[in-house]
Structures are given as structure tokens and as C-alpha cells.
Amino acid sequence: MKIKGKVHKFGDNINTDEIIPARYLYTIDPGELAEHCMEDADPRFASRVNEGDIIVAGENFGCGSSREHAPISIKGAGVSCVIAGSFARIFYRNAINTGLPIFTSPEAVKNLKKGDTAVVNITKGEISKSGRKTVYKAEVFPGFIKEIIKGGGLMAYAAKMEQGKASQSRKTAGAGKSKKTKGGKAAVKKKKAGKKGKK
Amino acid sequence: MGYTITEKILLSHALDVKHIAPGDFIKAKVDLCFGNDITSPIAIKEFRRLGKDKVFNQNRIALIPDHFIPAKDNRSANQAKVLESFAKEYGISNYFELGEMGVEHALLPERGLILPGDLVIGADSHTCTHGALGAFATGVGSTDLAYAMAFGECWFKVPETIKLVFKGKPRKWVGGKDLILHAIADIGVSGATYRSLEFTGETIDMLPMDDRFSMCNMAIEAGAKNGIIEPDKTTEKYVKAALRKYKPSRKSYKAVKSDKDAAYSDVREYNISRLEPFVAAPHLPSNGKPVSEFRNVRVDQVVIGSCTNGRISDLKQAAAVLKNKKVNQNVRLVVIPATQAIYKEAIDEGYAEAFVRAGGVFCTPSCGPCLGGHMGILSEGEVAVATTNRNFVGRMGHPKSFVYLSNPAIAAASAVKGKIAHPAEL
Numbered sequence: 001m002k003i004k005g006k007v008h009k010f011g012d013n014i015n016t017d018e019i020i021p022a023r024y025l026y027t028i029d030p031g032e033l034a035e036h037c038m039e040d041a042d043p044r045f046a047s048r049v050n051e052g053d054i055i056v057a058g059e060n061f062g063c064g065s066s067r068e069h070a071p072i073s074i075k076g077a078g079v080s081c082v083i084a085g086s087f088a089r090i091f092y093r094n095a096i097n098t099g100l101p102i103f104t105s106p107e108a109v110k111n112l113k114k115g116d117t118a119v120v121n122i123t124k125g126e127i128s129k130s131g132r133k134t135v136y137k138a139e140v141f142p143g144f145i146k147e148i149i150k151g152g153g154l155m156a157y158a159a160k161m162e163q164g165k166a167s168q169s170r171k172t173a174g175a176g177k178s179k180k181t182k183g184g185k186a187a188v189k190k191k192k193a194g195k196k197g198k199k
Numbered sequence: 200m201g202y203t204i205t206e207k208i209l210l211s212h213a214l215d216v217k218h219i220a221p222g223d224f225i226k227a228k229v230d231l232c233f234g235n236d237i238t239s240p241i242a243i244k245e246f247r248r249l250g251k252d253k254v255f256n257q258n259r260i261a262l263i264p265d266h267f268i269p270a271k272d273n274r275s276a277n278q279a280k281v282l283e284s285f286a287k288e289y290g291i292s293n294y295f296e297l298g299e300m301g302v303e304h305a306l307l308p309e310r311g312l313i314l315p316g317d318l319v320i321g322a323d324s325h326t327c328t329h330g331a332l333g334a335f336a337t338g339v340g341s342t343d344l345a346y347a348m349a350f351g352e353c354w355f356k357v358p359e360t361i362k363l364v365f366k367g368k369p370r371k372w373v374g375g376k377d378l379i380l381h382a383i384a385d386i387g388v389s390g391a392t393y394r395s396l397e398f399t400g401e402t403i404d405m406l407p408m409d410d411r412f413s414m415c416n417m418a419i420e421a422g423a424k425n426g427i428i429e430p431d432k433t434t435e436k437y438v439k440a441a442l443r444k445y446k447p448s449r450k451s452y453k454a455v456k457s458d459k460d461a462a463y464s465d466v467r468e469y470n471i472s473r474l475e476p477f478v479a480a481p482h483l484p485s486n487g488k489p490v491s492e493f494r495n496v497r498v499d500q501v502v503i504g505s506c507t508n509g510r511i512s513d514l515k516q517a518a519a520v521l522k523n524k525k526v527n528q529n530v531r532l533v534v535i536p537a538t539q540a541i542y543k544e545a546i547d548e549g550y551a552e553a554f555v556r557a558g559g560v561f562c563t564p565s566c567g568p569c570l571g572g573h574m575g576i577l578s579e580g581e582v583a584v585a586t587t588n589r590n591f592v593g594r595m596g597h598p599k600s601f602v603y604l605s606n607p608a609i610a611a612a613s614a615v616k617g618k619i620a621h622p623a624e625l
Contacts, residue, residue, distance in 0.1 A: 013388060013483065017591045022570040025237045026267070026274035028244065040593045060389040063422060064591060065570070066324040068241055068340040089393050089424055090324055094340035143224050144354070154342045155245045158349065162249065 001122045003080045003101070004130065008049065009114040010057040014041055015064035016091065020073045030076030033069050037077040051078035054120070056112045058084065062091020071100040081120055083127060083138070085109045096145060099153035103127060103138035111136065201458025203360040204429055205395040208335040208455060212318040214352065221359040221464075229259070230317040230334075230449070232347035233293075235303055235566075236264035236279045238322035241341035243285045246348050254289050255351035258448040261293035261312060262286050263303040266566045271573040301538025301564045304328040304416065304506035308408075309538055311441030314452035315430040320344070320353050325506050325588065327418040331411035332438065333430030333454055338419060358424045359464035360395040360457075361386075365402035367472030372622055374516075375410030376508055376586065376606040378402065379417040380477035381469065384487035392422035394464065397457065402471055403428055408437045409512040416507045417588050420484040430454040478584075478619060479604040482592045490609055493619040500531045500583040501614040502595075503607050504562075505569045508586035509537030511544050513607040518550035520611035520622045521557040527617030532559030533575040535567055559614065571596050584613040 018041035020033055027033060038045040038055075055074065061084035062070060071094045074082065081101040095102045101122055108127040112118055117130035125138040141149060144157075151157040202210065210219050212227040219225060234242050239262055246254075254260055262282040270276035286294035295306060304325050307313050315333035320326065322344040329336035339353065347353050363382055383390075396418045403411070411428050418426025428434075434454070442450055475489035503509075503517045514536060526532045534554045536542040542564060545551045551561045567574035569587040577583055577596035583603070585595065590602035603619060612620040 015591045017570075017589070017594055021593055022572055026272065026278065028241045040598050060392065060422065063388060064324065064589060066238065066322060066326075066338045066340055068238065068322075068342060072241075086389065086392065088389070088422055090338050090340060090419075093343065097340055097342035097346075144226075145224060148354075154346050155248060158346055159249060 003052070003054070003120040003122060005052040005054040005080050005118060006050065007054050007056050007112050007114060007116045007118050008045065009112070010041060010055065012058035012085070013060045013063055014057050016062060016067050016070045017064055019062065019070040020067060025067065025069060028069070028072070030072050033073035034076030034078070037073040046077060049077050049079065052080045053078065054118050055079055055082045056084070056109055056118070057082065058109060059086045061087050063088035066090045066094070068094045068098060071095045071098045075100045083108050083112070083118070083120070096148055097154040099149065099156070101149065105136045105138040108136035108138065200462050201460040203395065203397060203461040203463065204333065204427055204455055204457045205335055205358065205360055205397070205425060206461070208316060208318055209355060209357055211316070219357050221357050223357045224354065225357060226352050226354050227318055228351055229320050229347050229353055231259050231261065231313060231319045232321070232344055232353075233261035233263065233303060233307065234322035234341065234344045235266050236268060236275070236282060237266045238341045238344065240278050240281045242322060242344035242348065243281055245342055245345035249349055251349055254291065254348045257290045257292060259351065260291050260348055261303075261307060262291060263295050263300060263306060265300060265302050265564070266570065267572050268300070268565055269297055269563065297563070299539050301541070302506045302509060302566055304412070305510055305537030305541065308332060308412070309441060309540060310445045311438065311447045314438060314449065315434060315454035316452050320347055324419045325416050327423065327426045328412050328416040328506055330415040330418065330425050330427035331408065333428060333434055335425055335427065337425045356393065358393055358395045360397050360461070361391055362397045362399060362463045362466045364466065364468045365398065365400040365471055366468060367402055367470045368405065369402060369471060370474065372476050372606070372608045373471070373474055374606055375406055375413035377474060377477045378471060379414040380479050380484070380487040380604065381471070381474060383417065383421045383485045384477070384479070385467070386421050388420060388483055388485045389422040391418070393424055396421065396423040396426045398426060398428050404431065407512060408433060409510040412510065413507050417484065420588060429456045476606055476609050476621065478609060479590060481590050481601040481603065484589060484604060490605070490619065490621050493603075496603065496619040497582060498530055498584050498613050498618055499581040500533065500575060500577060501610050502533045502535070502568050502575055502583060502585040502587060503610050504533070504535030504537060505566065505585070505587040506537060507588045508607050509535055509541065511541050513586065514541065514545045514550045515548070517607040517611040518553040520608050520625065521559070521615065522553045524557055524615045524625060526558035526614045529617050530614050531575070532557070532614040533562060533568060534559055535562045535574065536564055538564050568595055570594065584610050584619060586610050
């Protein structure tokens with residue numbers, strides 16, 4: 001799957017207070033949060049950004065608070081993905097959990113300028129400038145993290161897990177066992193967890 | 200090869216693995232998960248979408264409205280109400296209302312809800328505070344909290360550990376806050392990204408619990424996944440007192456330490472015997488320098504409080520500086536004890552009186568101005584000295600305001616002088 005979008009460039013240490021200042025944390029609505037996206041880093045970003053645009057930033061993007069409002073406001077503003085030299089760890093996991101695609105690639109950051117059109121192959125983690133051959137590789141996500149992102153976020157992944165358990169229990173019940181046993185449920189859970197535990 | 204304390208705690212809670220190494224992705228059981236009035240509404244919304252009729256364990260969740268509390272406006276009141284309703288509906292006993300609440304990272308240890316060897320996640324970046332108890336405690340997002348409330352688990356990438364060894368006896372007025380500001384000035388705001396910061400050495404052994412909380416609190420400001428201090432007699436004394444006083448449902452714990460042959464990605468040593476109190480200038484927590492390097496930095500507001508330095512020994516230190524002195528006529532002094540119990544003790548011990556007689560204000564527990572919420576916002580061009588943990592652009596109010604981070608003694612002295620000052624100057 002490919003993303004194509006206009007680049008908005010930012011520097012190092014863009015923190016969550018700049019991405020979504022505390023004075024806007026009275027709401028969890030993505031639309032309202034989007035209106036103030038990146039406001040203390042660039043007060044005009046929210047009015048300039050278009051659906052599908054890409055944020056390209058330096059090191060330590062998203063440092064500071066754990067506020068999930070940060071990736072929510074970025075996604076709500078229509079940004080299709082964030083490419084950075086490195087991500088702060090809580091923003092990194094919040095982006096994964098909320099289904100905002102993120103890519104770590106210092107080379108891409110060095111070569112993409114404001115206003116460029118970037119092309120991102122989400123599946124392969126490959127980034128390039130529209131019309132150019134050079135491909136910059138982003139860090140690839142391992143194991144069940146890929147499944148979380150593919151599924152659209154952590155809770156979608158959890159809902160699928162629950163559905164899987166429920167249908168497994170129905171199958172077991174249908175096969176002649178009269179009630180769902182605790183052991184039966186645990187055995188299914190363990191099997192699934194074992195699969196995802198591998199790197 | 201042995202394990203670090205962080206690795207040991209992750210392994211003992213991990214599902215379906217017998218060994219772990221830095222870089223591994225694991226799922227692990229949590230002993231406690233919690234959130235506040237800003238982060239829990241999203242978590243609760245996501246939890247409800249799963250349609251589960253109960254949480255994984257009613258005693259292993261805590262909901263603490265502390266950021267925009269007492270409710271600063273309609274919408275903040277509504278957000279806090281979301282927590283109250285959810286706690287009632289799902290039987291979550293660890294819900295703390297006005298009159299007994301506190302800033303989450305001061306309240307939870309005080310109540311004996313976090314124990315050595317625990318694996319704790321909180322939907323707040325300063326969850327790393329609780330590493331001072333010898334627990335693995337890390338900040339996560341609201342969705343992680345929703346998942347944990349449902350399943351009692353969280354996913355983690357196992358971090359490498361950086362060991363910071365502190366040697367020497369701290370000088371007067373130098374405490375945990377200065378040690379951590381000094382360390383972050385050395386390693387930078389991303390110097391410990393995705394790593395565990397283990398604080399150790401003879402200096403740490405001497406530190407009281409309040410100072411240990413201050414240090415671990417700011418591990419996130421170096422980008423760390425967690426900060427941690429191996430539990431010892433000081434930790435044990437604190438934990439046992441909390442368990443005796445509050446009798447929480449979980450009383451037993453297994454304290455662990457790093458193996459002698461554990462592997463560290465980096466080891467740094469600091470001899471702090473000559474260290475002065477440190478002040479971090481705007482706009483990064485790593486912008487720390489000795490206080491003597493700040494001459495004639497005029498101040499408009501001083502804030503003493505927060506999950507970093509709002510505990511009783513912080514207030515005691517500030518009160519000692521302010522006793523029989525007057526706050527400068529150009530300065531607003533805002534003192535916010537971190538919990539109701541600390542608030543009461545500050546009154547009993549005469550600290551509250553010292554603040555008020557000096558011309559400061561003594562407020563109910565809240566995160567308040569730390570994140571630019573309420574109870575002391577800065578206007579354009581204003582300068583604050585605060586015992587808080589962050590000084591990014593606009594942190595305490597107007598994007599063109601300025602925050603200097605310090606320990607309580609420096610903050611108190613600055614309130615008297617009207618500029619950044621050391622108590623020795625009074």
C-alpha cells in the first residue's frame with residue numbers, strides 16, 4: 001500500500017506540548033484536536049495542512065507528555081504518516097496503538113524538503129521523493145506490532161482477538177462440550193499469545 | 200549473563216517466554232494500571248467499545264483526576280465525571296475524589312498501591328516516578344490503559360539499561376532534583392531514549408525516598424522508558440509504613456536487584472560532592488547549569504509543587520528558606536502540596552503558615568500550572584521558576600513565557616529575591 005503526500009518539515013525535539021498544547025486537552029474529539037494540531041510549533045499548520053500530507057521531522061519527535069491527543073490530532077488533521085529521524089517512545093507506541101503510520105529514517109529526513117511530494121510504501125517501509133529513484137529504508141516493525149498496525153490499532157486487534165476466542169468457544173461448544181471451560185479458554189489464549197511472542 | 204533489575208521484573212511478568220533480551224517484544228501482566236482526568240476519558244471510551252462487562256481486576260486499576268482539578272471549567276468537569284461514573288459502574292475502588300486525592304505519582308506510593316518488584320503502567324509520562332520503589336513503572340498512552348483495563352496486560356519492547364553511578368555526599372541544598380538535572384544536562388533529552396535508567400551508588404543509598412521519587416520522575420525527560428533504584432532498607436521502611444497505614448488489598452511483594460554480571464549499554468559515573476544546585480533554563484529540561492551561572496534573571500512567578508517536588512520534604516525545605524521572609528513584591532508564589540495527606544501535614548508542621556505569612560498562596564493538590572492547566576498560568580513575557588519537570592515552549596502558559604526548573608530551596612530563595620537565587624544569598 002502506498003501513500004503520496006506533500007511534506008511539511010519540522011526540526012528536532014518537537015514535543016507534545018507543541019503538537020497539542022495543554023489548553024486544548026478539554027476534548028478527545030479528533031476534529032476539535034485537529035484544529036490545533038502543531039499549533040505551538042507552527043500556528044498556521046492546521047489551516048495549511050491538507051488530507052494526505054506528510055509530516056517530516058528531525059530527532060526525538062513527540063517527546064514530552066504521554067498525551068494520546070498528539071497522534072489523534074495529527075491523524076485528525078488528515079496527515080497520512082509521520083517520518084522522523086527518531087521518535088520519543090511514548091509517542092511511538094501511541095502512534096502504533098492509534099493506527100497512525102510512522103517511519104524512522106534519518107536519510108529520508110535529510111533529503112526531503114518542505115513542499116516536496118513524498119511517496120511511502122507502507123508494507124515495505126520504503127520512502128522516496130516523487131519522480132526520483134532513490135529509496136530510503138525505514139526501520140521495519142517486528143511481529144505482532146505489524147499486526148496491530150495492519151489491524152488499524154491496538155483495540156481493533158483486541159476486538160479481533162476477542163471475536164476469535166468467542167468463535168473458538170462456539171466451535172468447542174458445538175463439538176459436544178456442554179460448557180466453556182476456563183481451561184479451554186486459557187489454552188486458546190496461550191496458543192495465540194505464543195504466536196505473537198516471537199520476534 | 201545476568202539480568203538488570205528492569206529485565207528481571209519484565210521477565211517475571213512476561214507471558215510465554217523463559218528468557219528475554221533487550222530488543223525483544225513481549226506481552227506482560229501488569230500489577231497496576233492507572234490514568235488521570237486527561238488521559239482516562241480516551242481509555243474509557245476505547246474500553247467501552249470492546250463491550251466487556253467487567254475489568255480484568257477491580258483492585259489493580261486506579262483513576263485519579265488531578266490535572267484540571269478542582270474542575271477548572273465545564274469541559275474539565277465533564278472529563279472528570281467520566282472517571283467517576285466508570286469507577287462506580289465497574290467497581291473500581293481506587294478512585295480518588297477531592298478531599299482525599301493527590302497528584303497521581305505522589306498519591307499512589309503514599310497509599311501503598313505500588314510495591315517493589317511490581318510492573319506498573321500509567322497513562323501519564325511521569326509514571327517512571329515509581330521506579331524509586333524498585334518497581335518497573337513506565338508511561339503509556341490511553342489505548343494501552345484501555346487494553347490493560349480489559350486484559351491486565353501490556354506490550355513492551357525490552358529496553359537496554361544505562362547505569363548512572365552517583366558518588367559523594369550532596370552539599371547543603373542539593374538533592375535528588377539537582378542530581379537528575381545534572382544527569383540530563385549530561386546525557387540530553389534523548390540520551391536515554393527507549394532505555395532504562397538505573398540510578399545507583401553511595402549517593403543514592405543516602406537519599407531519602409522523596410529525593411528518589413524526584414530523580415526517577417524525570418527519567419522521561421532524558422527519553423527513558425523507566426528510571427529505577429534498587430530497593431533497600433529506606434524503600435522497605437517507606438513501603439511498610441504505607442501498607443500499615445492504608446492496608447491496600449495487595450500486601451506481599453518480591454523485591455529484586457540487578458545481578459552482579461548484568462549487562463549495561465552504558466555506565467556513567469558522577470562525583471557530586473562539589474555539585475551546586477542545578478537550574479534548567481528554557482526551553483529544554485537538559486538545559487541545566489549550576490545556579491551561580493544565573494545572574495539577574497528576573498522572576499514573575501514561583502511554583503513549588505508537582506509530582507517532581509510536591510512532597511513533604513520539598514515543602515519542609517521551601518518553608519525553611521521562606522520562614523520569616525517576605526516574597527518579593529513583583530513575584531507570585533504558588534505552593535501546591537502533592538496530596539491531601541501532605542497538605543494536612545504541611546499545616547500541622549507550620550509550613551503552610553510560613554508560605555502564607557511570607558505572602559505566598561497555599562493551594563489544594565493539583566497538577567495545575569505544571570502543564571499550563573490552571574492555578575497559575577503565565578502571560579506573554581513572564582518568567583517562572585518552578586519545581587516542576589518540563590520547560591518546553593508554552594509549557595506553563597503563553598508560548599512566549601519562560602520556565603526555569605529547580606529544586607524547592609532555589610525556588611523559595613528566588614521568590615524572596617525576585618530573581619533566580621540561592622538560599623545563601625538571603
